[in-house]
Each structure stands twice: as structure tokens, then as C-alpha cells.
Amino acid sequence: MLQAGTEIDTSEALTERQQAVLDAALRLLVEEGDNLTMTAVARRASCSKETLYKWFGDRDGLLTATVQWQASKVRVVPVDGKGLDLASLTVSLERFASDWLKVISSDTSIALNRVAVGHAGSGKDDLGAIVLENGRFALAKRLKPVLEAGRQAGFLDFSDAETAFRTFFGLVARDVQIRLLLGDRLELTDAAIGGDAVRATQQFLALYGAKTGPQGP
Amino acid sequence: MLQAGTEIDTSEALTERQQAVLDAALRLLVEEGDNLTMTAVARRASCSKETLYKWFGDRDGLLTATVQWQASKVRVVPVDGKGLDLASLTVSLERFASDWLKVISSDTSIALNRVAVGHAGSGKDDLGAIVLENGRFALAKRLKPVLEAGRQAGFLDFSDAETAFRTFFGLVARDVQIRLLLGDRLELTDAAIGGDAVRATQQFLALYGAKTGPQGP
DNA sequence: ACAGAACCGTAACGTACGGTACGCGGACTC
DNA sequence: GAGTCCGCGTACCGTACGTTACGGTTCTGT
Numbered sequence: 191m192l193q194a195g196t197e198i199d200t201s202e203a204l205t206e207r208q209q210a211v212l213d214a215a216l217r218l219l220v221e222e223g224d225n226l227t228m229t230a231v232a233r234r235a236s237c238s239k240e241t242l243y244k245w246f247g248d249r250d251g252l253l254t255a256t257v258q259w260q261a262s263k264v265r266v267v268p269v270d271g272k273g274l275d276l277a278s279l280t281v282s283l284e285r286f287a288s289d290w291l292k293v294i295s296s297d298t299s300i301a302l303n304r305v306a307v308g309h310a311g312s313g314k315d316d317l318g319a320i321v322l323e324n325g326r327f328a329l330a331k332r333l334k335p336v337l338e339a340g341r342q343a344g345f346l347d348f349s350d351a352e353t354a355f356r357t358f359f360g361l362v363a364r365d366v367q368i369r370l371l372l373g374d375r376l377e378l379t380d381a382a383i384g385g386d387a388v389r390a391t392q393q394f395l396a397l398y399g400a401k402t403g404p405q406g407p
Numbered sequence: 408m409l410q411a412g413t414e415i416d417t418s419e420a421l422t423e424r425q426q427a428v429l430d431a432a433l434r435l436l437v438e439e440g441d442n443l444t445m446t447a448v449a450r451r452a453s454c455s456k457e458t459l460y461k462w463f464g465d466r467d468g469l470l471t472a473t474v475q476w477q478a479s480k481v482r483v484v485p486v487d488g489k490g491l492d493l494a495s496l497t498v499s500l501e502r503f504a505s506d507w508l509k510v511i512s513s514d515t516s517i518a519l520n521r522v523a524v525g526h527a528g529s530g531k532d533d534l535g536a537i538v539l540e541n542g543r544f545a546l547a548k549r550l551k552p553v554l555e556a557g558r559q560a561g562f563l564d565f566s567d568a569e570t571a572f573r574t575f576f577g578l579v580a581r582d583v584q585i586r587l588l589l590g591d592r593l594e595l596t597d598a599a600i601g602g603d604a605v606r607a608t609q610q611f612l613a614l615y616g617a618k619t620g621p622q623g624p
Numbered sequence: 625a626c627a628g629a630a631c632c633g634t635a636a637c638g639t640a641c642g643g644t645a646c647g648c649g650g651a652c653t654c
Numbered sequence: 655g656a657g658t659c660c661g662c663g664t665a666c667c668g669t670a671c672g673t674t675a676c677g678g679t680t681c682t683g684t
Contacts, residue, residue: 303524310521311439311441359581363577365573365576372539374536455632455633457673461630
């Protein structure tokens with residue numbers, strides 16, 4: 191599916207200064223999109239181009255480092271499936287949905303996805319794979335245990351966790367991400383996100399909720 | 408939401424030759440992505456660069472013309488909501504789902520969406536708006552009458568057609584489009600598309616099917 | 625048949641930008 | 655305080671590509 195080796199190792203030992211430079215690059219990426227120049231990054235980060243090249247090799251290297259740097263910042267806490275009841279499962283799902291909507295509607299996510307999509311055509315770098323690995327696939331890895339726990343506890347009924355996850359994903363994201371990526375103004379207030387999260391969760395439970403309760407026949 | 412004036416007028420009176428040139432540009436766009444050069448287009452189309460510039464103004468003009476040209480090619484037949492029963496509604500939805508999956512997984516759609524997404528950041532042109540208008544919004548315009556007819560006939564139950572449509576959209580597309588755009592290899596066989604279409608339709612009917620039949624209490 | 629336009633092929637120009645080289649100042653070592 | 659290293663600022667180079675210009679060829683209307 192995805193070639194191996196796209197996982198991020200945060201042990202890359204980035205110095206303070208390098209992180210600052212990457213942050214500057216990230217801000218510039220959000221503002222300028224893919225047409226940011228090395229000179230602009232150097233100026234914004236108050237460093238020399240030579241340093242940029244020494245540290246990151248070339249432009250693509252800088253871009254990948256920036257994307258990985260942002261990815262490494264959004265590490266999240268795993269959830270525990272202990273002592274699960276329907277209410278806590280529901281809030282878990284709602285929380286996942288709300289978090290995900292917040293992420294994909296954030297400026298940095300949009301910018302990052304834009305450049306990754308743009309680069310995905312010409313196989314020069316693996317930006318697309320990196321974004322995918324830290325976005326959609328990371329979400330699946332975090333959510334699936336919750337789904338499994340829900341099934342174990344008898345609240346959910348599905349045969350394939352992957353399919354169930356993708357349905358949940360679709361119910362949450364719908365057309366939001368593609369519209370945002372394509373430049374549609376689509377202001378998502380916190381209230382709207384919250385509403386969508388509970389709607390998606392309710393729909394998901396309606397589709398995959400076990401007909402029989404946890405102590406069913 | 409989207410600024411006005413993004414609708415496509417096919418009455419742009421493109422000559423045979425111009426269409427051929429745009430077809431060449433389109434093929435090149437699919438192969439090369441956004442880094443296609445004017446020289447390459449001229450060579451592929453066996454025309455001179457001067458002609459390119461005379462006809463389309465500049466590079467962005469050529470790109471927009473190409474996108475509009477492709478968009479104009481996928482005009483579809485409207486459906487009639489007459490004599491509706493549950494079976495025909497179901498096949499209609501399945502057909503929409505299957506068609507949509509075929510579209511978003513096609514090479515040209517992926518390439519077009521890629522360049523449009525890439526250009527969406529820097530507001531130089533309206534590629535994103537054009538793609539959106541002829542993709543997601545065109546789909547909504549075609550599908551909503553079907554949904555309304557289904558409600559009228561008593562098979563569907565929803566308060567807002569827009570919300571219902573977006574749910575259907577999410578159930579059908581799920582993570583397919585973003586994964587493809589980001590370069591994930593994701594071969595969609597015709598069989599898989601067909602299966603997804605019926606699954607999405609069933610799920611949609613489970614969520615929005617009227618509890619009471621057409622002759623309900 | 626002939627004038628004129630439309631168009632092809634290619635050469636040329638300008639520029640933006642990726643990448644490199646060099647000089648300088650500050651920090652740290654001994 | 656001399657030597658060394660790191661990094662900033664800047665000037666510079668090479669190239670790719672958008673855009674324009676021009677001579678030759680084909681099409682079109684009369």
C-alpha cells in the first residue's frame with residue numbers, strides 16, 4: 191500500500207535552532223504555499239541559505255523535514271479500553287471526530303496537505319506518504335483499538351475494523367477536507383464541529399451499534 | 408461560499424483545433440502533473456507557443472481552459488423522479504455512488520484535482536473553484552432532486568437535503584479521494600467499486616430511510 | 625492565382641530561483 | 655590572545671522556463 195520507511199523517527203536529534211528554523215519554514219509554508227523560496231525561509235528564520243543546505247540537503251529535504259517536524263508535534267495519548275460503557279464509548283468517538291475535524295480544518299494541515307498533494311504526482315519525495323502516515327493512518331491506528339474494545343464490550347457489531355473505521359472516517363470528514371483543500375471558504379466554528387461530531391457518532395452507532403446489548407442472548 | 412462567476416459556459420466556442428490542443432494539454436497534465444511546460448504542450452500538440460499564448464493568454468489561462476474543457480466533457484443526463492419505487496431509488500443511488508467512485512479514482516480526475524489543490528493556495532486562478540463546481544457541487548445538484556423525490560415518495564426521511572447529501576457523499580467517498588491525491592496506491596477494481604456503491608447505499612438507506620413506508624399511517 | 629491571415633518551428637530574452645562560494649563576527653578552547 | 659568552528663549575510667552562478675519575436679509554410683477568401 192505504502193512503501194515502507196515512511197515512519198517518523200522523532201529521535202532525529204533536532205537542535206533548538208533547527209526546530210526554530212523549521213517552525214519558520216512551517217509558518218512560511220502556511221502563508222505562501224508551495225511557492226516559498228529558500229531565500230524567503232532563510233530571511234524569515236534569520237539564517238543563511240548555506241546553513242539551510244548544510245542542514246537539510248536541498249529544498250525537498252527542507253520540505254520533508256518541515257512536514258516531519260509538524261507531524262512529530264501532534265503525537266497524542268493512546269486511549270485505554272478499560273471499564274467501557276456506552277456513554278464513554280460515545281464520548282470517545284465524539285472526541286475523535288471533533289479532534290479530526292479540528293485538525294483537517296486547521297491552516298497548517300491544509301497547507302501541508304496542499305504541498306503534499308502537489309508533490310504526490312512527481313515522485314521526487316514522499317511528502318504524501320508522510321502526511322498520510324501521520325494523518326489518516328495514525329488516526330486509524332488510534333481509533334481501531336477503541337472500536338475493538340467497543341465490540342468486545344458488546345456495544346459495536348462489525349466484522350472488519352478497517353471497514354468500520356473507514357465508514358466512521360467518511361461520516362466525520364464527508365466533503366470537508368477536499369473542499370478546504372480546493373480553496374472553498376468553509377468556516378467551521380467550534381459549535382459546528384461539535385455538532386458534526388455528535389451527528390457522525392450517532393450515525394456510526396446507528397450503523398454499527400450492536401442490536402443486542404452487552405448482556406444480549 | 409464560492410464566489411460567483413465560476414460556472415462553466417460551454418458556449419466558449421472552442422474550435423476543433425483548440426479542443427485538440429487542450430486534449431493534448433490534458434494528457435500531458437495527467438502524465439507530468441503541474442510541472443508541465445509550455446514548450447512540452449506545444450510540442451505534444453504540434454502547435455507553436457505563439458499560438459498557445461494567443462489563444463489562452465498565459466500559462467494559467469491554458470490551465471484553466473484545460474480544466475474547463477475537461478469539465479465540459481462530463482456533462483451528464485438528468486434523472487427523472489417519476490414513477491419512483493424503492494428499487495429504482497436504490498439503483499439510482501448505487502449508480503451515483505459507483506459513478507462518483509469511478510470519477511474520483513480516474514487518472515484525469517486525480518491529476519486535475521492535484522493541480523487545482525496546488526493552485527488553491529496562491530489565489531492566482533480559480534482552478535479550485537472550477538473543479539469544485541464541476542465535481543462535488545455538480546454532483547450535489549444532480550443528486551438532490553433524486554433525494555427529494557425519494558422523500559416525496561415516502562422512502563426517505565430527512566429535513567435538510569444538503570445534510571443528507573453530504574452524508575451520502577461521505578459514505579461513498581470515505582478516505583478514497585484524499586488517499587489517492589496523496590499518492591496512496593489504492594487499486595479500485597470495478598468489483599470493489601460496485602461493492603462499495605451498494606454498501607454505501609445500504610448504509611445511507613439505513614440512516615435516512617423512512618421508518619414508515621410510502622403508505623404509512 | 626494571389627493577398628493576407630493563421631499558424632508552425634525555433635531561436636532569443638528576461639527573470640526567478642535553487643544551489644554554491646566567500647567574507648566576517650562571535651563563541652569556545654587552550 | 656591566537657586558532658578554530660559555526661553560522662549569518664550576501665554576492666554569485668547556472669539553469670529552467672515563461673514569454674516574445676521572427677522567418678517560413680499552409681490555409682482561406684475572392
